[in-house]
Amino acid sequence: MSGVTIYQVAQAAGVSPSTVSNLLNGRPGRMLPQTRKRVEEAITQLGYRPNRAARQLRTGRIQVIGLVVPSVANPFWGTFARHLEGAALAEGYHVLLCNSERDPARERQYVEELWSDGIRGIVLCSSLPSLEHIMPLVHQGLSLVAFDRTAQAGDPPSLVNISVDNVIGSQLATRHLLELGHERIAFVSGSVRSVNRRERYRGFTDALSDAGLDPQQAIVWSGASEEPYGDLDVAGLGRTAVRDLLAGDRRPTAIVAINDMCALGISAGIRDAGLEVGRDISVVGFDDIVLADLASPALTTVRQPLADMAAEAFAQLRERLTGDAPVGHSMLVRPELVVRASTGPAR
Structure with a gap:
């Protein structure tokens, strides 16, 4: 009621x-x-x-913003949440965290609950192509920052989009493998329906085309997971992908993973098969989570400047909550390739 x-x-x-x-x-x-x-x-x-807003007016307590991420099971999102919270706390704001698993219905429910609690600003990280499921609240005045998502047709004019350049990041990863002499390169992901994953796949195929290889002949594994996006056990998804790829007719010599957790699962699958990561099969991740440098061998990956991006996400949201910046804004950040031991010359 x-x-x-x-x-x-x-x-x-x-x-x-x-x-x-x-x-x-x-x-x-x-x-x-x-x-x-x-x-x-x-x-x-x-x-x-x-009503949280009314209570704040009575008590003078701190402001609150919402953060909706796919799943903190991926350390990338836990790290982003920590950086965003740090930026918010410095300005007297607290953060309420929700895990949506990229489910639009669940996302809508969380956003509606946050709105009913008086929360008027949310950082949304699902990277879904359409935001129609939460447009009614945006039209009512919800301030929204979409993280890890580039601007899409149909976005409201007030929306802020902040993202790393996923196309360039995936190009960097794929070109690195091509320069090492790899030609049978696989791309491993769950569903590529989210904006960020589509862009990473596009960067992969663009790099192959630039090298004179036919993207139509690329080895692509998108899985058969019942999860629409494969966010809950993306490491397990990577491990399963290796079993399938090694059982196929065209065994890859290198793999570009959709993110670091997937890459770590891929590395485990390679070891399961009695092979050596970086020598028999090279692996590149995306994100540079804290586990990437701790893995054995350490993971070659594409680094996102997460602390800076989180600070910018909060700054943009705060400006809209205080009425200083009513119009939309798009920010695209260039990533960086970090080469470690999980990649080596093609054998």
Whole structure:
């Protein structure tokens, strides 16, 4: 039930609004146990949810923004959340984190709940091509920063897009392997329906074309996962990909992975087969998560300047929340190839 007030809860419980307020604000000691029980039952029955914005106005507490990521099971998103929170805390803001698994329905539900809590600014990281599922709230005034997503047709004029140049990043990874003499290069991903993954795939095929190879003959593995995007166990997806690729007619000598977690799973699959990463099969990741340099062998990857991008995402969101920047903005950041031991000359 939406729009339930503290006064309706008080009436249903047979108490004063101040009694309900005491319970909501962590002061249950001011009432009898049976009174507390009645208030809690009324809150549950009516589906009452405290209005965070109103509470902030009364108490003068800090502001809150929302962060929706695919899954913090990938350390990339955990690191991004930490950098964003650091930038927010420095300006007196807190961050509420949600994991959407790139599910539009789940994403919409989270955004609606954040909005009903009085949160008016959200950093959204799903990289879905369409944002129609949350457009009603954007039209009502929700400030939105889309991270890891370039501008798309149909985006609202107020939207901010911040992304690394995924096309260039994937080109850097693929050209590195081509320069090492590899020609049978595989591209491994889950679904390529998200904007960032489409761009990484495009960078891969562009690099092959530039080298005179036919992209139509490229070895591409997108999996048969029941997950629409393969975010929950992307390392397992990489491990499965290696088994399939090694069982095929055209065994690759090198693999470009959609991200570092996938690359680490690929490396594990190569070892499962009794082969050596970097000698028998080269592997390149994308993101440069903290585990990349700790892996054995250390992972060649494409680095995103995550701390700077997170700071910019918060700065852009804060400007819109304070009314200083009502128009949209797009920012594309150049990535960097980091060469480590997981890549070597073609054998």
